[in-house]
Amino acid sequence: MRVVMFGYQTWGHRTLQALLDSDHEVVLVVTHPKSEHAYEKIWDDSVAELAAKHGVPVLLRSRPDDGELLDAVRAAAPDIIVANNWRTWLPPEIFDLPPHGTLNIHDSLLPAYAGFSPIIWALVNGEERVGVTAHRMNAGLDTGDILLQRSVPVGPADTATDLFHRTVDLITPLVGESLRLIASGEARWRTQDPAQASFFHKRSLEDSRIDWTWPAEDLERLVRAQSDPYPSAFTHHRGERIRIVSASVSEARYGGTPGRVFIREGDGVVIVAGADARSGTRRGLVIRRLRTEDGTEHAANDYFRTMGGYLTARP
Incomplete structure (x- = not known):
């Protein structure tokens, strides 16, 4: 033909x-x-x-x-x-x-x-x-x-x-x-x-922005869906954009406000996630590796020197 x-x-x-x-x-x-x-x-x-x-x-x-x-x-x-x-x-x-x-x-x-x-x-x-x-x-x-x-x-x-x-x-x-x-x-x-x-619809930068009211299971898949060379899923910490390179769902359940930098678990740091996280029935997202805007990749345990504060959708 x-x-x-x-x-x-x-x-x-x-x-x-x-x-x-x-x-x-x-x-x-x-x-x-x-x-x-x-x-x-x-x-x-x-x-x-x-x-x-x-x-x-x-x-x-x-x-x-x-x-x-x-x-x-x-x-x-x-x-x-x-x-x-x-x-x-x-x-x-x-x-x-x-x-x-x-x-x-x-x-x-x-x-x-x-x-x-x-x-x-x-x-x-x-x-x-x-x-x-x-x-x-x-x-x-x-x-x-x-x-x-x-x-x-x-x-x-x-x-x-x-x-x-x-x-x-x-x-x-x-x-x-x-x-x-x-x-x-x-x-x-x-x-x-x-x-x-x-x-x-066609994806854009906005679709890579992390919404901490999503369940951790969904956020973990979002991170995998935005793997290199795709633009990584991102959030903001103290006004600076950070890109999440590797993450997992926490083993324990954590309660509080979505986006809270909470506690170390294994080789990462748990971020409270889920719209109903206040109930204490949700697992968190364990960030393992992240990349700052200058292109440097960090282990989360090195980047988050102290616990507390929040990750936010915008600066």
Whole structure:
């Protein structure tokens, strides 16, 4: 089949490489210009460079709503469009243009976690599995019929970085099998259940800010979800922003006011957490390692020389 590919960052790069390694012909690649957005500078393998290396025509677009792009896609005469991590809406004039439509690769187990940053949100929410879905693009946000899904389990110590590497490795076999089924006429599509759908926005700095009224279990997952190279979960101590590198849930239960720097436990320092922490029924968050704004990493037991005071959302 003749394939036009829309994609960006490492997800798009893996998808394009899978297409280049297949028996199908990649006739055009559309990707975004480089971005300064914090989350778009991570996992930023260049789709444009890979396409150029293989002599595939490339168009750079922030949005796909100009006539030149539509004309180029029409001229390429694709049998199918394959998209992965295209960051804006595609119009039906494009996604419905090829005979086989557009196959979108999304890094969640749809219909849950449609939209942006699904692995991070899924880890924050304590999901037991994460994965990748191949589905037909329609006018909704990741709502089209599903062809294939593959998943991996989430371990108790897994970070978003761990899960990124495991799920991105699913892209190549998923793309290959999906195109085989479509080309052979064996594809069987499954309609998504809208009652099971959830939609998430693009993450920003605000989403890494620690809210000490969250239960410690949720905060511990937030720290793992914001693992390097993602912008770490952060809080403020005596007016200075500190980033939490490593944390765990306390063994004992601690009562008081959320954010209180309370007591040493093991190799870390317990911070009181939870909206109902006053009841004394909640566990705290044990900070083990943190990073100050100058980039220096500290053991929490060294940084917090005395107990008392509060960690706060803002200075």
